[in-house]
Amino acid sequence: MSGILDTVNLRTQMVGQNRLELLLFALETDQVYGINVFKVREVLQCPKLTEVPRQTTSVKGMAHIRGETIPVLDLSEAVGRSGIPKDEHQQCFLIVAEYNTRTLAFLVRKVDRILNTHWDQIMAPPAEIGVENYLTAVFEYEDRLIEILDVEQILADLYPMHTNVSEEIATQEMKSKAKEYQILCVDDSSVARNQMQRSLEDLGVKVTTCNNGKIAWDMLNKLSENGNDVTELFLMVISDIEMPEMDGYTLAAMIREDPRMDKMHIVLHSSLSGGFNVSMVKKVGADGFLAKFNPDDLASVVIDRIKKLEQRL
Structure with missing residues (x-):
């Protein structure tokens, strides 16, 4: 575990042709999920969170990390599963990541390893599961199916974004x-x-x-x-x-x-x-x-x- 925590920042600077590195993690079940290491700033033990008044979403509070105040999202709850109990937060981990110019920390139960693979081994989810899900890709590894979450869809549901172009530009x-x-x-x-x-x-x-x-x-x-x-x-x-x-x-x-x-x-x-x-x-x-x-x-x-x-x- 210490190896993962120590080297994620270095690995985020690596890029290769049609290759990627996945940070594997678990939520509330044995299912393994993956996130592209290039999006990860760091991984750390969850500190004590500052609560947000009248917070009703899966954002469970704020963490003060290296001079920044970063919102913490319970990823289990965000995808429709049971959230991690408050008294267990500090036994869990934060994956600090950047999406769409926004920095967030994802609260997860366990961080597993970093896996080096290629994009041609990553497959789109089966069409039969429909479109109403948070999967963007799947990957078979060691007889397990690793699921890559569509974090952009999760964040779009939490923080809807407008798509209209301003009249000053779209004349x-x-x-x-x-x-x-x-x-x-x-x-x-x-x-x-x-x-x-x-x-x-x-x-x-x-x-x-x-x-x-x-x-x-x-x-x-x-x-x-x-x-x-x-x-x-x-x-x-x-x-x-x-x-x-x-x-x-x-x-x-x-x-x-x-x-x-x-x-x-x-x-x-x-x-x-x-x-x-x-x-x-x-x-x-x-x-x-x-x-x-x-x-x-x-x-x-x-x-x-x-x-x-x-x-x-």
Whole structure:
């Protein structure tokens, strides 16, 4: 355990092509869950929490950690299970993570290990379980099925976010121009896809969505094989970074290496934090990085691309 607690911060700075490291943990049952280490700032024993008056959600209080006051979310309760009793909090652990520019601590019963694997071994949940769940992917390891939680969906339910683009940015003139363009959005989280689609359609552009990098690549490849110029079909590709089967870094690199589509404008869009994003964007040949999720920032990236294209005409 001490090894995990001591090395998580170092491991968050690591990134490899189509690979990931999962921090495995347990809640109130023997089921094992995983979270991408790149999203984890640190893991620590749960300190005494400061209660929040009239708190009615699964946020159980605040922890003062390294000069920051961080809300603590009981992950068991957030996914619809029994929460961890208050008198047992200090026997549990906090996973301090950053999602969508927000820092939170997830209260979990046990932290297991860090597992190194590849995105092509991570699979989307079976369609038969439906869409009303908090799973974004599954992974078989040592005869166990590890579940990767859709933390973005959990946080969206707790903290609903608006998706409307401000009128100052989405002017009528720009909306009229945007109608001529289509964007390919790639993300394994249904809540992230819906957020992007609503914001971009509010701007006026047409939106095509794919659930992961492999699906997007297969679609682009098929279109190209059929004689289509995908750089003319799509204004740009906006892709999440961490996805099952093929991550955003790999998708961007494969597009750049294919002469049929190497001029595609690519923006990586992720809740991942850390300075490595800038260097990885350059390494795989993407044109930019955008942190999730701000509808005005998303629209501004698209508008900037449209304006640059019009200047060339």
